Every structure is written in C-alpha cells, then in structure tokens.
Amino acid sequence: MTADQVVRALGALAQEHRLAVFRLLVQAGAEGVAAGQLAERLGIAPSSMSFHLAQLSHAGLVAQARHGRSIVYSANYGAMNGLMGYLTDNCCNGVPCTDDAMCADAACEERGAA
Amino acid sequence: MTADQVVRALGALAQEHRLAVFRLLVQAGAEGVAAGQLAERLGIAPSSMSFHLAQLSHAGLVAQARHGRSIVYSANYGAMNGLMGYLTDNCCNGVPCTDDAMCADAACEERGAA
DNA sequence: TCCATATTTCGATTATCATGGAAATATGGA
DNA sequence: TCCATATTTCCATGATAATCGAAATATGGA
Missing domain, CATH: 1.10.10.10 (Winged helix-like DNA-binding domain superfamily/Winged helix DNA-binding domain)
Known part of the structure; x- marks a missing residue:
C-alpha cells in the first residue's frame, strides 16, 4: 500500500x-x-x-x-487491513512500543519491524 | 475515543x-x-x-x-493507539475476520468482540 | 538593550469538499 | 410500451483546506 x-x-x-x-x-x-x-x-x-x-x-x-x-x-476488509498494517508499521516502527498499547502487544510482535 | x-x-x-x-x-x-x-x-x-x-x-x-x-x-503514541483501537473494533466488529488479515489474527482475538 | 534565530499568526489566494435539488440513467413489473 | 423505484450525475452554493509571504511573538546571547 x-x-x-x-x-x-x-x-x-x-x-x-x-x-x-x-x-x-x-x-x-x-x-x-x-x-x-x-x-x-x-x-x-x-x-x-x-x-x-x-x-x-x-x-x-x-x-x-x-x-x-x-x-x-x-x-472491503482487505483494504482496511492494508490501511491498518501501514498505520501499525507507522505507529511502532523503530521505537519501543508502550505496554498499555493494544497496537504494541498484539500487532507488533506479529509483524516485527517490517 | x-x-x-x-x-x-x-x-x-x-x-x-x-x-x-x-x-x-x-x-x-x-x-x-x-x-x-x-x-x-x-x-x-x-x-x-x-x-x-x-x-x-x-x-x-x-x-x-x-x-x-x-x-x-x-x-503521541497513546492517541495513535486509541485511533488504532477504534479502527480495529470497526474493522472486526460483528463479522468473521478474514484469515489473511493482520487485523484479524492478532488484534481481534486479543480484544474480543468489544 | 539590541540583534539574530525560531516559530507562530495574519492576510490573501486558490483549490477542494460537502450539500441538496433537478435532471439523467437503469432496472423491474404491469 | 409505460410507469414507478433506485441511484447517479450535473449544477450551483457555501464552507473548509492548503499555500506562502509578511508581520508579530518569544528566546538566547553579545
């Protein structure tokens, strides 16, 4: 995307x-x-x-x-998931994810630092 | 939010x-x-x-x-995570998540159908 | 105090967005 | 074919967004 x-x-x-x-x-x-x-x-x-x-x-x-x-x-769930993926990378890329963040504990470990 | x-x-x-x-x-x-x-x-x-x-x-x-x-x-990571949470709920709420979707396999199980 | 640096606010301009009524297009049924 | 229904396209209008130069505000240092 x-x-x-x-x-x-x-x-x-x-x-x-x-x-x-x-x-x-x-x-x-x-x-x-x-x-x-x-x-x-x-x-x-x-x-x-x-x-x-x-x-x-x-x-x-x-x-x-x-x-x-x-x-x-x-x-269109695919497009929405693509958007979420981009934002997740944006949200977590290069910085330590905060502990209370849903974005961090679930999505980041799944995707790594891609 | x-x-x-x-x-x-x-x-x-x-x-x-x-x-x-x-x-x-x-x-x-x-x-x-x-x-x-x-x-x-x-x-x-x-x-x-x-x-x-x-x-x-x-x-x-x-x-x-x-x-x-x-x-x-x-x-402000907190605000970004709040946005992600809202969109995740929006993306997955009430419908079966697709298998190839990052949003589904990680975030949805974590949060349930809240 | 005075000046240079860093940023914001103001003003004007151009472009895009949001709205709904009216007209056009498409489908289904009598 | 003719008509009612459903949606879109067209048109005009008012509102908001994006841009940058110029002026205003704030900080630090000589």
Whole structure:
C-alpha cells in the first residue's frame, strides 16, 4: 500500500457521515446495505450519499454490486487491513512500543519491524 | 475515543505532508524533531509547517515542548493507539475476520468482540 | 538593550469538499 | 410500451483546506 493510497483511505474515513457508513457496512457484513437505506439511516440526501459512497469506493474501501434496482455496498476488509498494517508499521516502527498499547502487544510482535 | 475525535485524527493524517511528518516523528522517537527541521526536510515553508503541526496537535497526535529557541514536536503514541483501537473494533466488529488479515489474527482475538 | 534565530499568526489566494435539488440513467413489473 | 423505484450525475452554493509571504511573538546571547 503506497503512501498515496493511505492518504486517500484516511481521507475517505475522515468525515462524519463516511465513517458512519463504513461502520454500518462492517456491521452488515457480506450482505451489505443498499445506497438508499444508507441515506435514509443517516438522514442525508441520496445525492449526498452517492457522493460519499464514491469517495469510499475510489479509496477502495467499499465494493458495490447491483441487486435488482438497488446497488448494494459492502466493506472491503482487505483494504482496511492494508490501511491498518501501514498505520501499525507507522505507529511502532523503530521505537519501543508502550505496554498499555493494544497496537504494541498484539500487532507488533506479529509483524516485527517490517 | 469518540467518533468526533476519530474523525479529527483521521483528517489530521489524511494529508501527504502531515502523514510524512508523523512518520518522521515516530522514527525520531521521544527525542522529537524541531519545527524548522521538519519544514526543511519536507521542503515546505515554515508557516505551512506550522499550519500542519497545529492540525496534528489539535487532533492530539503530537506533543510539543520548547527547547531553547526551538519548539520540538514528538509523536503521541497513546492517541495513535486509541485511533488504532477504534479502527480495529470497526474493522472486526460483528463479522468473521478474514484469515489473511493482520487485523484479524492478532488484534481481534486479543480484544474480543468489544 | 539590541540583534539574530525560531516559530507562530495574519492576510490573501486558490483549490477542494460537502450539500441538496433537478435532471439523467437503469432496472423491474404491469 | 409505460410507469414507478433506485441511484447517479450535473449544477450551483457555501464552507473548509492548503499555500506562502509578511508581520508579530518569544528566546538566547553579545
């Protein structure tokens, strides 16, 4: 994952509505949620939701599939894990990890100083 | 960590120069790096660097300490770990973690479905 | 006190983001 | 074919972000 991709993924999640959308999609799992339902649940206009979904899609964080008249969105766990990996390396690289940090005790030992 | 704090932290990192700054600070460790050195290393104007450092500081991701005439910035690992924890919960909550995912095999078992 | 260094704040400019209504596109069913 | 539903694209608007030069603030030393 390149730094440019990381910036785009972070930017995609760095917005109240988009973070909420991603959380909903993660909770929904592989089944996904239709665009209209997302707009209704968050109380924003369909066109605004479409804009946000495009950003998430452009960042590779969500996948879309047509299902009848609806377009169903689902979370892309691979992209999220890639982002987490980059941040973990960033968080722990070259410095002793703190003891009370989840990032340290679990992830760092797993991945080493890669 | 509230959703609002998470959005602010993500937004702080979702910029080429600020992500680079944070990486440099993580590499530098507790010693930190002065504002002027950061600006010189990244090749941007001091005032621009000050703007970016203010964003990182406002998000709680960096700490600052005056050291003579310089102001030395250092990474706040606690805030970063808080962000990682939120994202980990977001990434794994309620769905079966994929096998090839770092986020899954290490962090999820550690934290459970909290 | 006076000056040089280090950083921030201010001001102006340009670019990008977020929003929703209106129109366009696509699908399914009568 | 015709219509209702679902979503996106287009358009205009207001808000926020990123940039840098210039001026202001703070520190240390002569």
